Amino acid sequence: MFGDAWTLLIIRDIVFAGKKTFGEFIASDEGIARNILSDRLSQLVQKGILHKKPHPSDRRKDLYELAEPGLDLIPILLDLSVWGAKYEPETASAISWLADARIDRESLIQLIRDTVRNGGSVFHGPDRVIDKLEQFELQDKKNA
Secondary structure, eight states, rough: OOHHHHHHHHHHHHHHHHOOSSSHTTTTTTTTOHHHHHHHHHHHTTTEEEEEEOSSSSTEEEEEEEEEHHHHHHHHHHHHHHHHHHHHHHHHGGHHHHHHHSHHHHHOOOOOOOOHHHBBBBSSSSSSSHHHHHHHHHHHHOOO
8 A cells, every 4th residue: 555655645745735635636746647646545545544525615626634544654754754854955954843843752743643633734724733833832931
């Protein structure tokens, strides 16, 4: 299931970018073909990694969200991000937020899980993890 890059990129896009629709996934910079995207989304739904539900305001669209097994992949995505930043200098600045986070790893993973479960993401949208991390930092400064 995770032997191809597309599967992890779809899950990454949900967690980090808040993507939820076929159109949002197809617009990713990696340029996945429509038939491959359709196949991967179907497989992920069939295997219970994603839930598929109708879009609330546009019934022509479906929303894809992580199911519990998909949420369990968040620690792996974080580790892959850190590894990538170490060996891919172009991505190092994109992961600097992780090094700056003033929160322990397990709390960070739980924060991301809860945020994604509630429709948010790490970087995009009104319910962003990076905004919540800033709130934690302000709390720490107040308590210090």
